[in-house]
Amino acid sequence: MPVRLLFLLLLFTGAITQSTAQAYEPGLLVRANGDTLRGEIENSFWLDPPKFIHFRPTATADAVTLLPRHLRTVLFAGGRYFRFEALPIDHAAETRLDRLPKGYHPDVRTDSLLAEVLLEGPASLLRVVRYSATHYFVRRPGQPVLDLSGRNYLRASSMGKMVVVDANNYQAQLEQYFGDCPAASSAARAAAFTPEGLARVVLAYNESCAAERAPTASWVAQAISQKRPAFQAGVVAGGRSLKLGGYGTGERQNSPFAGVYGEIFLPNRSISVYSDLSVSLFDGKGRTLAYTSERTVIIDNKLVTVSEPVYSAFAYRAGLASGRVGLRFHFRSRRPQRLFVGFGVEGNRIFAPNVRITDGPAATPNDEDLSKPTMPFIPELGLGWRNQRVAVSLDALVVAAMRLGLTYRLSRNPDVAKATAVARP
Numbered sequence: 292m293p294v295r296l297l298f299l300l301l302l303f304t305g306a307i308t309q310s311t312a313q314a315y316e317p318g319l320l321v322r323a324n325g326d327t328l329r330g331e332i333e334n335s336f337w338l339d340p341p342k343f344i345h346f347r348p349t350a351t352a353d354a355v356t357l358l359p360r361h362l363r364t365v366l367f368a369g370g371r372y373f374r375f376e377a378l379p380i381d382h383a384a385e386t387r388l389d390r391l392p393k394g395y396h397p398d399v400r401t402d403s404l405l406a407e408v409l410l411e412g413p414a415s416l417l418r419v420v421r422y423s424a425t426h427y428f429v430r431r432p433g434q435p436v437l438d439l440s441g442r443n444y445l446r447a448s449s450m451g452k453m454v455v456v457d458a459n460n461y462q463a464q465l466e467q468y469f470g471d472c473p474a475a476s477s478a479a480r481a482a483a484f485t486p487e488g489l490a491r492v493v494l495a496y497n498e499s500c501a502a503e504r505a506p507t508a509s510w511v512a513q514a515i516s517q518k519r520p521a522f523q524a525g526v527v528a529g530g531r532s533l534k535l536g537g538y539g540t541g542e543r544q545n546s547p548f549a550g551v552y553g554e555i556f557l558p559n560r561s562i563s564v565y566s567d568l569s570v571s572l573f574d575g576k577g578r579t580l581a582y583t584s585e586r587t588v589i590i591d592n593k594l595v596t597v598s599e600p601v602y603s604a605f606a607y608r609a610g611l612a613s614g615r616v617g618l619r620f621h622f623r624s625r626r627p628q629r630l631f632v633g634f635g636v637e638g639n640r641i642f643a644p645n646v647r648i649t650d651g652p653a654a655t656p657n658d659e660d661l662s663k664p665t666m667p668f669i670p671e672l673g674l675g676w677r678n679q680r681v682a683v684s685l686d687a688l689v690v691a692a693m694r695l696g697l698t699y700r701l702s703r704n705p706d707v708a709k710a711t712a713v714a715r716p
Contacts, residue, residue: 320346320357321364323375332367335623336560338420340404341365341373342623359405372510373405376417376428379435384424384442388455395444395458409486409514412497412507416490418514427461427489429468431496437468441484459484465492472500486511521556522702525680527567529696533688546571548613552698561623565633566616567698573611573641575661578602581654603651607661609644613637617671633673637688 315331322328333345333354344365347354365373383398385391406428410416414431429437439461445453462479469475475496482488490511497507528549550569557563581603587594617635624630646656669692675684680700687693 315345315347315350315354316370317368318370319364319366320344320362322357323361323363325363332365334367334370336558338559339422340406340419344405360403362405365405367513370513372408372411372513374408374417375403376406377401377403378406378417378419378426378428379438380419380421380426381438381440381442382423384421384426384440386424386441386443387422388443390423391443391445391455393445393453395442395456399438407510407514409511410490410493410497410507410509412493413501413503413505414493414496416486416493418486427484427486429465429489429493431468432502434468437464439464439484439489461489465489469496469500472496474499486514519558521560522553523556523700524551524553524702525698525700526550527552527569527696527698529694531571531692531694533692533694544574546573546611548611548694548696550613554619561621563619563621563631564616565619565635566614567696569613571611571613573609574606575609575641575644576604576606576649577656577660578604578651579654579656579660581652601652603654604649605646605654605656605660606649607644607646607656609641609661612640612642615671617673619673619675621677628676628678631675631677631682631684633671633675633684633686635671635673637669637671637686639669 314334316334318330318332320328320332328346328348330346330348330352331350335341341359343359344357344362345354346357359375363375378401379399380402381397381399383392383396404419406417406419408415409418409427414429417428417430419426419428424441426438426440429439440459442458443455444458446456448454461484462482465479465482466476469479469492472495475492478492478495482492490509494507498504526549528547530545530547532543532545548569548571550567552565552567554566555564579602581601584599584601585596586599587596589595615635615637617633619631619633621631622629641661644661648654669688671686671688673684673686675682677683682698682700683696684698685693685695
């Protein structure tokens with residue numbers, strides 16, 4: 292890629308702030324000092340604990356950024372519930388195959404973070420998702436917090452090969468933890484290592500053995516239902532600069548374009564599959580064979596017929612249909628506007644050319660005579676900025692072409708829940 296394109300990309304990177312698929316939903320926050328704030332919270336569909344929270348009192352107000360240590364509670368209306376907790380987390384728990392240790396050596400440290408609340412009652416169930424493993428925490432009166440986590444390690448077999456050992460003995464841990472409650476112990480022996488499976492054990496204790504038979508509030512269904520792709524669509528417009536001819540040779544053209552786009556966000560909302568279709572005008576020129584003239588000449592005292600091609604020069608204006616598909620990676624930040632980077636391919640095709648002869652006899656060019664805009668499928672790299680319905684991206688193609696596009700989402704954001712009353716934690 293030419294150096295000037297890289298330079299432009301670097302300038303563009305420095306000029307914008309970060310962006311992703313944004314969805315503000317009704318909810319409430321309880322600050323560390325006990326104040327309750329009601330309004331709208333940005334739902335970033337966290338897998339790992341939130342590092343910051345965007346909150347605005349009304350839909351038209353500016354968003355403010357709050358850190359976990361400034362909060363006690365984050366609760367979405369009809370959605371997920373997070374609580375600031377100090378929890379003993381086994382940092383040695385690992386499930387990624389390429390990072391499994393040889394042998395298992397616990398490393399328990401207390402972390403303060405926003406943990407997701409699945410059940411709240413006499414005994415509670417929390418969840419913390421880390422890149423290495425998922426942790427579930429059970430708390431009941433008179434007992435320390437129990438950390439249940441997925442954990443594997445490597446061990447040499449009798450044949451000398453390294454094998455993966457599953458060290459997650461959560462059923463035995465739960466059976467011992469609720470050893471004084473037959474209903475919970477029985478449920479533990481059949482429990483799956485899922486939010487629903489572990490919730491059944493905690494509910495069995497709360498309903499059968501808890502000293503206080505208070506109702507148990509559940510957010511298990513809300514936590515599970517978040518894992519769905521989301522589709523968005525709208526219009527795209529902007530300008531593009533490209534060269535005629537294969538691999539960026541020839542004349543450069545600048546022209547506007549317009550079209551439609553669609554984008555599918557994966558469940559974690561940090562990766563999306565993006566595609567668009569657009570049209571623009573395309574000017575070109577070339578030459579085509581008008582006819583072949585024949586004349587007779589004498590060569591070595593012999594009459595020889597010689598054919599000479601006669602060419603005509605032409606210019607044309609045509610439509611250029613462009614299609615793109617690729618992946619976008621969205622980065623969360625403390626600012627409401629966020630950055631994304633994209634990788635993909637673009638394909639172009641000329642249609643409906645309007646040809647005029649500029650020099651030579653009348654002729655009809657065929658498709659092979661028309662200049663082709665770059666390669667059939669062009670790899671591209673892009674940077675972009677998103678704020679609510681609007682996104683701007685600058686894309687550089689490997690054949691010395693660039694495009695600056697503006698998209699506007701027309702579809703409803705499926706991540707935005709309808710306003711409902713906010714349950715109190």
